Amino acid sequence: MYSCNIKDLCEEMLIKKIKDEKSFFYFCSYVPVEIIHASSYKPVRFILDSLQFLHSDEVIPKYICPYLKTAVEFFIKNNLKEKNIIFTDGCDSSRRIFEVFKELNFTKKYFYLKIPFNDNHQDILFFKSELQKLFILLNGKLDLEKLNESINLYNLGRKKLYQIFNNHSQNLKSSFKFYLNSLFQLMDIKDFINLDIDFTNQKSEIQNKFYLFSTVYPLNFVEYIESLGINIAYDDSCFGEKNLSLIELNNDDPLTSISEYYLKKEGCVRKREIDKKIENLIQRYKNKNLKGVIIYNLKYCDPLIFFIPMIKEKLNEEKIPHLLIEDDFTMNIKGQIRTRIEAFLEMIK
Amino acid sequence: MNFDISKVKPVYLKKIFSKKYLYPLIYQVLLQILRPDEIGKVSIKFSLDLIKKNFSKNSKVIMVNVFTPTEIFFALNTFPILPEVASAVSANFSISDSALFESDDILFSKDSCSVHRNLIGLIKMGFLPTPNYVFTTDKPCHSAVHSFYLISKFYGGEYFIIDIPEEETEENLIYLSKKLEDTFIFLSKELKIKNPYKNLLNAINLSNETRKYMIEINELRKKKVLIDGRKFLGYLGMTFSAFGSTYGRDFFRLLRDNLKKLYEEGFELPVKRKLYWLHLGPYFKTDFFDYLYKKDAYIVFEETSNVYWEEFDLKDPFKSVAKKLINYKIFSNLEERYKTTIKAINDYKVDGVIIFNQWGCRQGAGSSYLLRKKLIDYGIPCIIIDGDLVDESNFPKEQNRTRVEGFLEVIE
Numbered sequence: 001m002y003s004c005n006i007k008d009l010c011e012e013m014l015i016k017k018i019k020d021e022k023s024f025f026y027f028c029s030y031v032p033v034e035i036i037h038a039s040s041y042k043p044v045r046f047i048l049d050s051l052q053f054l055h056s057d058e059v060i061p062k063y064i065c066p067y068l069k070t071a072v073e074f075f076i077k078n079n080l081k082e083k084n085i086i087f088t089d090g091c092d093s094s095r096r097i098f099e100v101f102k103e104l105n106f107t108k109k110y111f112y113l114k115i116p117f118n119d120n121h122q123d124i125l126f127f128k129s130e131l132q133k134l135f136i137l138l139n140g141k142l143d144l145e146k147l148n149e150s151i152n153l154y155n156l157g158r159k160k161l162y163q164i165f166n167n168h169s170q171n172l173k174s175s176f177k178f179y180l181n182s183l184f185q186l187m188d189i190k191d192f193i194n195l196d197i198d199f200t201n202q203k204s205e206i207q208n209k210f211y212l213f214s215t216v217y218p219l220n221f222v223e224y225i226e227s228l229g230i231n232i233a234y235d236d237s238c239f240g241e242k243n244l245s246l247i248e249l250n251n252d253d254p255l256t257s258i259s260e261y262y263l264k265k266e267g268c269v270r271k272r273e274i275d276k277k278i279e280n281l282i283q284r285y286k287n288k289n290l291k292g293v294i295i296y297n298l299k300y301c302d303p304l305i306f307f308i309p310m311i312k313e314k315l316n317e318e319k320i321p322h323l324l325i326e327d328d329f330t331m332n333i334k335g336q337i338r339t340r341i342e343a344f345l346e347m348i349k
Numbered sequence: 350m351n352f353d354i355s356k357v358k359p360v361y362l363k364k365i366f367s368k369k370y371l372y373p374l375i376y377q378v379l380l381q382i383l384r385p386d387e388i389g390k391v392s393i394k395f396s397l398d399l400i401k402k403n404f405s406k407n408s409k410v411i412m413v414n415v416f417t418p419t420e421i422f423f424a425l426n427t428f429p430i431l432p433e434v435a436s437a438v439s440a441n442f443s444i445s446d447s448a449l450f451e452s453d454d455i456l457f458s459k460d461s462c463s464v465h466r467n468l469i470g471l472i473k474m475g476f477l478p479t480p481n482y483v484f485t486t487d488k489p490c491h492s493a494v495h496s497f498y499l500i501s502k503f504y505g506g507e508y509f510i511i512d513i514p515e516e517e518t519e520e521n522l523i524y525l526s527k528k529l530e531d532t533f534i535f536l537s538k539e540l541k542i543k544n545p546y547k548n549l550l551n552a553i554n555l556s557n558e559t560r561k562y563m564i565e566i567n568e569l570r571k572k573k574v575l576i577d578g579r580k581f582l583g584y585l586g587m588t589f590s591a592f593g594s595t596y597g598r599d600f601f602r603l604l605r606d607n608l609k610k611l612y613e614e615g616f617e618l619p620v621k622r623k624l625y626w627l628h629l630g631p632y633f634k635t636d637f638f639d640y641l642y643k644k645d646a647y648i649v650f651e652e653t654s655n656v657y658w659e660e661f662d663l664k665d666p667f668k669s670v671a672k673k674l675i676n677y678k679i680f681s682n683l684e685e686r687y688k689t690t691i692k693a694i695n696d697y698k699v700d701g702v703i704i705f706n707q708w709g710c711r712q713g714a715g716s717s718y719l720l721r722k723k724l725i726d727y728g729i730p731c732i733i734i735d736g737d738l739v740d741e742s743n744f745p746k747e748q749n750r751t752r753v754e755g756f757l758e759v760i761e
Contacts, residue, residue, distance in 0.1 A: 061706065
């Protein structure tokens with residue numbers, strides 16, 4: 001049974017994966033981990049904590065996504081080179097970071113995945129052909145049987161996590177849930193499925209339960225707001241709980257199954273589907289009897305910046321209390337965050 | 350005579366714009382005020398007709414981003430508005446300050462591209478009409494994908510995104526050309542256009558003609574420095590909005606004629622330093638460029654003037670347009686921008702490169718530091734000017750002037 005500090009395990013896992021030649025890293029939730037796994041590589045999401053931008057300012061401007069900039073900083077700081085990475089055109093920063101990584105020799109084997117904004121039949125077929133190219137690059141051939149196995153494994157992993165989150169959602173610490181989700185994205189999937197988790201001391205005493213809306217946030221953000229009396233009951237971010245829906249597998253055509261899943265699932269804020277998104281948010285908010293919505297606005301994140309006006313308008317219409325926190329992934333404004341959260345908690349008392 | 354449009358309230362402008370009979374009068378007044386040459390007259394006529402068409406009652410307003418092919422909209426007897434271009438024009442008329450201020454109410458953040466913040470302010474204030482349809486490609490950047498969606502949700506207009514694949518393969522060409530054709534068919538039905546395909550061929554022909562004139566202009570510019578490239582930065586309205594129309598063809602034909610005449614007369618600007626300019630430039634009134642002229646430094650070619658696409662095939666127009674979109678070279682990726690710049694350096698005998706970084710433009714500025722490094726490694730002096738296309742308060746004039754001063758000394 002797993003009993004050590006889950007945060008330490010996450011950190012150790014990332015270090016271990018960085019050293020592993022078979023690791024294939026990614027930054028975007030549109031990357032199909034199943035294809036990486038079916039190609040005998042180990043999919044690893046690049047999960048990072050806050051860093052100060054000491055070196056990256058020399059290679060990229062200030063106003064690029066701070067999460068991706070932190071990844072550049074991490075690579076320079078740790079003198080990392082030649083890693084296997086899948087990039088996407090999820091956002092403009094992501095498109096440019098791909099070039100930065102290539103130019104600075106941070107990459108060995110890499111793929112640039114084009115994600116259509118639309119999700120009609122022709123877009124699903126287009127994305128399928130992109131996935132096919134990826135599979136052939138990584139595996140040399142299309143091994144559909146292996147892909148079916150990988151899809152089933154990841155479905156099991158998602159199911160396990162979903163059950164934990166939902167069975168214990170009323171009392172698990174949000175930081176524990178966050179690190180558990182991170183482990184799912186870092187560990188070998190079979191190890192994660194077999195992981196025996198000890199829930200002792202992971203129950204939260206905090207009664208104030210909130211909805212977190214964001215794209216990406218640093219590891220220490222959830223811990224910090226938890227220390228201020230905020231328990232996140234639902235994480236609606238790029239890699240949050242919405243990714244735990246299962247792939248409906250057609251054994252004869254797993255690539256179409258994956259393509260459809262990734263394009264049609266409740267995706268990140270780049271998808272221009274505000275009505276559906278808000279509907280889901282409000283439903284969860286009501287079902288979970290939450291106190292309000294915390295919006296972590298990652299500075300320079302365009303999909304989020306342009307989404308926030310619409311979400312704020314709807315939340316106001318529904319009279320749902322919400323707090324907008326803006327940070328550049330460095331958490332340098334902890335004092336400001338504390339003051340705002342304290343005032344917010346006071347307001348909703 | 351100074352004509353300060355920023356002092357005119359949008360509601361009055363709208364009233365004036367809705368009265369069609371006033372247009373000949375406005376045109377004549379503008380000719381008297383601005384005293385434009387023949388090229389300028391085409392540009393004024395184009396702007397007025399665009400306004401007339403889009404502000405009149407019962408007109409269908411279509412908004413598109415800078416990469417959406419305007420040919421297919423001119424073929425449908427519509428006059429597409431490019432809000433990004435309108436944003437730049439508004440800066441020239443000193444309206445952008447108030448438009449940016451107004452957009453703050455909606456966006457809550459100044460961290461996104463000011464061109465797109467500004468255009469939201471322009472619609473809010475009423476300087477742009479409410480659209481019926483909004484089309485955007487996902488290139489060159491995603492800002493239009495996001496800001497246009499906001500427009501459609503807050504102000505109206507059916508919203509469409511056209512995804513552009515990364516590589517030119519037969520499969521990708523079919524995928525994109527089908528999307529373009531579907532858009533064309535959808536709109537022709539919505540707008541009840543008869544013989545849309547016949548109109549399309551006309552628009553494609555006009556576009557090909559315009560392209561041919563642009564190529565001739567570029568060839569003339571290779572021989573001698575006949576015109577200051579800053580003017581081309583100002584021609585963005587025609588470069589992005591007028592392809593597929595008679596305005597675009599006439600504008601570039603007259604410009605070609607003008608430059609040809611200057612060349613034949615043996616004219617050349619007193620240039621000592623030849624510069625290549627990447628991205629667009631500040632559109633508000635600034636004396637930044639005057640400083641370059643004082644040092645006899647001129648922009649001899651600019652990224653936006655590159656004609657990188659092949660002539661459209663009249664037998665397969667959608668596929669041709671798809672090919673152009675997939676192979677775009679301006680505001681492109683690091684590799685393409687580097688190649689295009691090196692070609693321009695050699696073709697136009699460039700002494701130095703200026704990369705203009707628009708604040709908040711992740712697409713344009715993201716890999717600019719690396720592009721500068723690559724160009725310096727190649728042996729060409731290169732400087733990055735951090736500024737803003739429409740927000741004057743975000744353009745550190747003195748700082749940039751000092752930096753350019755140092756740069757010009759290097760390339761002396």
